[in-house]
Amino acid sequence: MNDKITIHYVVPADDFTRAGEASSSVKSKLKLMGVKPEIVRKVAIAMYEGEINMVIHAAGGTIDVTITPEDIAIILKDHGPGIADIDQAMQAGFSTAPDNIRDLGFGAGMGLPNMKKYTDELRIESKLGVGTTVKMKVNVV
């Protein structure tokens, strides 16, 4: 694993059946590369939460994953409504997900806290009416 690998994913809008495909794909790739299982798990969970957030709140978006021997960087970009108060959104239990999403088992307000918990670096840039960019990094070593 000497080279830098970049992968681009498009997350479709309103499609819960396909949400998770990008995370699964990254998970398999990392496994094949021999990345430690606990690192693979961290990346998979953080990325899946991001993917689900995009489907619930932002009508989809894009994900760019960069894998180097040192770390795995994930950039999630959407053109959704934006986050009004990032500090509030980061609080465990805070959620703006509608009831139909809660019926699916989401909307516990754990998405962003999980992303923070499972990454070594998390940066959120958001503008109301413009969209949100989430940058995450998981250290490999």
Place this chain on the structure above:
Amino acid sequence: MKVSELVKMQEFKVRNEGTNMNREITVPYCCDLLSIAMAKMPAGAAWVTIMGNVNTLAVAALTDAVCIILAEGIHLDEHALEKAKEQGITVLETQLPIFEAALQIYQKIHE
């Protein structure tokens, strides 16, 4: 206890036999909120839940759960069944409540 032994237990009906029959079950784990399950599920868990949709399958796959057990007579929906087949995930169904189902597995592990 291995998955292959779990599928033989009378209380559980096999909905999909996965590709990991030889894996060892470490512990039963109960949770219906997917984000919490994703954050807390121990490795090698037999996941007992009432959420039988396609997202349950995604969470099981991402967290390396050994199998999913749907309690309270809940059935896996068709879409989710397709996904289970595609990903080789073992799914069982039972009429038992969540606690009872988990208890059966716990007792069998500690027999």
